[in-house]
Amino acid sequence: MSVLLQIKQNVxxxxxxxxxxxxxxxxxxxxxxxxxxxxxxxxxxxxxxKLFEEGEYFVPEMLIAARAMKGGLELVRPALAxxxxxxxxxxxxxxxxxxxxxxxxxxVAMMMEGAGFEVIDLGVDVxxxxxxxxxxxxxxxxxxxxxxxxxxxPKMKATIDALQEAGLRNQVKVLVGGxxxxxxxxxxxxxxxxxxxxxxxxxxxxxxxLK
Ligand code: B1M
Numbered sequence: 001m002s003v004l005l006q007i008k009q010n011v012x013x014x015x016x017x018x019x020x021x022x023x024x025x026x027x028x029x030x031x032x033x034x035x036x037x038x039x040x041x042x043x044x045x046x047x048x049x050k051l052f053e054e055g056e057y058f059v060p061e062m063l064i065a066a067r068a069m070k071g072g073l074e075l076v077r078p079a080l081a082x083x084x085x086x087x088x089x090x091x092x093x094x095x096x097x098x099x100x101x102x103x104x105x106x107x108v109a110m111m112m113e114g115a116g117f118e119v120i121d122l123g124v125d126v127x128x129x130x131x132x133x134x135x136x137x138x139x140x141x142x143x144x145x146x147x148x149x150x151x152x153x154p155k156m157k158a159t160i161d162a163l164q165e166a167g168l169r170n171q172v173k174v175l176v177g178g179x180x181x182x183x184x185x186x187x188x189x190x191x192x193x194x195x196x197x198x199x200x201x202x203x204x205x206x207x208x209x210l211k
Contacts, residue, residue, distance in 0.1 A: 003029060007040030007072060012047055014064030016071045023072040033079035034199070037107075041072050045103065069103060073110075080110045088116040089209050090140040091175075094126035096155035101148035104178060107198040108144055115202035128155065128162035135168050142205055145191075147178040156181070157189040173208045177201055 001009070003026045010018035019041075026036050048065045051057040057065075091112050095105045102124045109119045120138055122130060131143055143163075147153045156176050163169045173192040176185075186194035193208055195201035 003031070004036070004039045007036065008044040008047070011041060011044035011065055011068045011072065012051075014061060014068050016064075016068040019068040019072045020075060023075045027075065027079070033076040036076050037073075037080070041069050041076075045069055066103060070106075073103070073106065077110055080113075088206065089142065090118045090120070090138065091142040091144055091205060092120045092122060092131065092134050092138065092140045093144040093146070094122035094131065095124040095146045095148070095178075096152050096159065097125055097127045098155060099147055099149050099152035100124045101146070101178075104148065104198065105144075105146035108146065108177065108195075108201045111198040111202040112144070112205060115206055117202075117205065128159040131159045132162050132166045132168065135163065135172050136166070140172060141209055142173045142175055144175045144177070144201065144205070147176070147181060150180050153178075153180060153185065156191065160190050173211070175201060175205060175208065 003022055006022040007019060007026060010022055023036060023040070026040065027033070045065065048057060048062055052062055093105055093109050093112070095102055105124070109121050112119050120134065120140065122134060131145070135143065145156045145159055147156055160169070160174055163172065163174070175193045175195060176191045177195045181194060183194040193204050195204045
């Protein structure tokens with residue numbers, strides 16, 4: 001079995017030590033961090049989602065797999081977020097209210113760091129009010145909202161509305177993403193941009209700075 005398949009299988013099995021050792025093996029074999037991420041770690045979570053849909057996996061298995069994924073992610077993190085001395089801009093990221101999924105958001109934060117942004121990560125279950133408060137205190141160039149549930153997507157709109165009500169909407173660009181989110185949805189709720197994945201998010205964030 002190739003080392004990328006080993007990473008994938010270890011994550012699917014929720015084998016955290018195995019996932020970490022196969023990621024280390026892949027890194028010492030010179031496999032690029034993005035390939036480890038996309039073909040190993042992310043591919044595994046896609047499969048876990050499929051197993052959940054098919055009723056093979058339940059929430060505990062998803063959690064254990066997510067933990068194994070996170071352990072692997074930490075190892076590739078330094079390679080993804082190459083050190084940048086001067087920040088090109090500031091972004092606040094968070095998973096919206098009611099939503100506890102943070103793997104995709106963490107990846108977005110890592111890619112932003114790698115692109116040279118100063119990142120303020122608010123974690124999960126972030127209320128619109130919290131986003132507003134942090135925009136007031138930290139004055140970021142952008143906020144990045146992540147949602148993984150169809151039921152929490154409306155909180156992205158609530159966040160944009162709260163920024164509008166606080167008179168802050170013109171001061172900050174809003175980038176949205178997450179598996180159920182689409183470009184169409186982003187434009188319907190008045191976001192400035194949508195990104196389908198973490199590396200696109202970093203590129204789009206950079207281009208938003210120029211607008
Ligand atoms: Co949940 N879960 N989950 N889950 N979970 C999904 C999302 C689901 C699709 C599974 C399924 O049914 N196939 C489904 C949602 C269905 C829907 O809404 N249509 C689901 C469900 C139903 C639930 C619960 C309701 C289950 C329950 O309790 N009955 C529950 C909800 C809890 C809550 O949030 N309130 C729940 C719980 C959990 C766990 C806690 C067990 C765990 C999360 C652990 C964690 O994050 N720390 C979990 C997991 C692991 C998943 C799946 C399997 C994997 C998600 C993941 O990490 N993917 C997921 C199935 C799936 O997505 N296929 C599923 C890997 C990650 C890299 O991808 O997050 O999509 P993703 O991020 C991508 C892009 O979307 C994008 O970049 C990343 C890639 O580069 N992106 C952005 C993300 N955010 C972005 C922001 C941006 C730009 C791009 O700009 C700011």
